[in-house]
Amino acid sequence: MPTRLSNYFLRTLREDPAEAEVVGHKLLVRAGYIRRQAPGVFAWLPLGLRVKARIEAVIRQEMTNAGAHEVHFPALLPREPYELSGRWDEYGDNLFRLQDRKGSDMLLAPTHEEVFTLLVKDLYSSYKDLPLAIYQIQDKYRDEARPRAGLLRGREFTMKDAYTFDYTDAGLDVSYQKQRDAYERIFTRLGLEYVIVQADAGAMGGSRSEEFLHPTPVGEDTFVRSAGGYAANVEAFHTIAPEPVPFDSLPDAVVHDTPDTPTIQTLVDKANAEHPRADGREWTAADTLKNVVLALVGLDGSRELVIVGLPGDREVDPKRAEVAFGPAEVEAATEADFAKHPGLVKGYIGPWSTDGSVLGEESATGIRYLLDPRVSVGTEWITGANAEGKHVFGLVAGRDFEGDGTVEVANVREGDPAPDGSGPVELARGMEIGHVFQLGRKYAEVLGLKVLDENGKLVTVTMGSYGIGVTRILAIIAELNNDEKGLIWPPAVAPFDVHVIATGKDPAILEVAEGVVAGLEESGQDVLFDDRPKLSPGVKFADAELIGVPTIVIVGRDAVEGFAELWDRRSGERTKVAIADLADALKA
Template identity: 70%
Template structure:
């Protein structure tokens, strides 16, 4: 510690919102170089190296071979798959001195596809799974939470190549199993949830989430075992309703009712239901105007119709409209569409199917708006709503879209019970890509009959730097970090207390003997630092075992303290090496 390049901080950094960011900076593991871009100090680099080693071992165990691609890549392959454009502003783009276009790769599907195309030509060459541990770049709109959403970060990305769907399924399962082993070995709790494929494309994907209140992803689970990212939850479609008894739609005066709450109040007061039951928000059809920013730079206004008791979840909307970015429409959007009477929008002026006009704003319906359902909705005139408007009879929309929020208690799509919601940090994502990239880039091999067949692919990512942050989120307390032994920067933190030369010499001896036994030791030999500061630093740095050499030395004992969860113990100087080595072996499960 007297020569280690580290300085601990007592104060939280001003920009740190989450524990991992705060503690990794305070403990001298990382330093910010630019927004979302971090420098690794010696202790941080050790932890990162240990995580990488576990990932590398499990990839090898799963039969994946390691390669390494450049981060600086030419535009052409990403043009062929349209991702040069689809990534929009998330891609760092640049030109070289000859004005040729380059990018800093956010992920490498294209390059792996081209490499396999370059080397392989026969079904006999397959299957193959390749991986790399490599620096990735994404120009996030809002880099945040330290390492959790960065702009330069380390990923393990693997890609599988197979001739048929069964092969892809097996490769996918092998990676999925390897991920379970990786996160288990790292000491990182995880849940596997169904996910959307987003800009990646492909047929099936799952995410590995580390449960955490500060996670950016919300996921659902049912008692019956269904799990999914909320973005991937498919709303069960209710059966159609018999609306034969519903009277014709009729427009009613509803002055000053631009919101669902005011509309429901006015409806109950001025137009009560015939059966006397009160109208609720669920009886209204809310029409929400969204603005889509397409990757080609165009902006499109769409209207989404959903039950009035549901809000639009912009992340679910974005998953549905990918690769477009989605936001609530603004004044400029409304100005371009005078037919949209804010607060009173309804079918009739929107929807290409309903209006028969190709230039009409698209009108998309929540899956709950099935034929025969009956609604109160806007009449496209200020202060007026239409009642008894029946889906399928009076309007049809241009299709359905998943934009409505998922709520606790909603039914699981597979009938396995009501859903609970929780938050998590995405630490892994695995995709069955299918043939999208192979088709775009012409990756074919000869099959057993000498016929050219397009290869089918999977893509498998672990956020290595993010996993480190997730570990810090999961393993800390108010005093600092508390690493699981497998990823800790050292196994034992030896603290010499007191200014006595004999204490320092005894501590040095303990540290040396432990090192000789293969135990990784961080030795706090700083001569002029008080015991209080040393103890605080040891708690902040988070090494799993602390050995205090000091006051007890007169009685021939030292103290062995676990960083968390356990009692401290007095051990004789003669026994300390055996005792600590045994404890370390136990912590490492070896």
């Protein structure tokens, strides 16, 4: 049975909805696919449900091909498992928490590692049961601080989350690769170009992690890649530390008066003007050591100051800092923080003063001091002398000062060398479309998932976790496939295969159109039939362009002579085709 527009729950809008920020979202609302219910929470209209179902079908097929079994967990879960894993607290405000009528704490699950682990613990007990891959397609909840861009970052969203279980590291590698391969097939089938980038696995407690990003200039994520094949998101990028340099022959550090140098650039200018380098090379910002005071706010509300030393031509990248210091939140130090540490001379902070070490756990201030990897042994720096209006020149790392460790928070720049030696990186932007993690044994350990191995010994299971945001992918596809007239669905996910339009009020035309629709349905096409008798062709064409079914068939004046028009929504090309040849033409 075709779906008839004369009797379909649909109303297209000519105006952009007020709440929509991005083009894909505007079109999904205007073309009658979704409607907003609350910030980041949407209802699905019939057209939208169809596209969602087609994406889910592709994912299910490839999960089955990868040997994964489908299960389904509730969204509403008890607190306990998430308490054991620490995520009840770690999720902070992002978790929807509630109490039932008896006062028991519950949550709306943002992801399900804990309960999948417990389920396998409940059912399985032997290495013979493994490997195991199970997945669900399910509605998840995350109380985003700023839900935005429609389905791209919602508070309720549909995810395919899969989990693998192995009892050896080698087994996990195989399971991980299978899921990774399935993801490649899924995105290829959905027509979504992707780049696989190394990602930080820290937050999930794991050892290896990769993101599938769709490269696009409007992407919200930044990633780096080299011509030699390296790709990583900025959080996962590792800086190559320079080899240590012997410093026996380096001159002693000298303190200079440097009043009126509020910025790195004014300091560099003064240095070049008043204290030029002996060899004539100009000082640059990269020769200065900038010491940035950060406050780390723990889950328990505790507040710790930490100072990071990095070259003056770099900034602290908030996302890299989040990874480096998570789960604590990173804030800039406040006046109140400084007031508690009179030993820090604002604007002139440095690791050293004429009185000795200033920064570091063993120092006068006792504040932890972490260094960018570029501040390696034997490197010389211009940095604050920890005295008003004074900087020290030629301060040598490893000789004059030491950090309490290194930290990767400096921003990554075009031209930085890829850590695998594959050459300089370029920066690009992308949208996350999938994420695969080797979780390792974190959840199994905490929740006690062990099996007997070949020798009858209890061993802790090692896990993987693999996610695709179904509704997010739908939004991305809409965002990438449209023009000023409306949506243009790739055939693999289109709500219908063909959109047949009967034009005019001539009953003869409508009769031919009915025959065309019946013939197309018989040949296996899913047809949306615009049989509305009272609308002008212009209105029908505009709706067809807005809705975005990839192939449109116009049955009009030539119908009685046996001809229709085949209209390719993407190219805009219209071709006159004999109705008898329509089914074949559509298959071509």
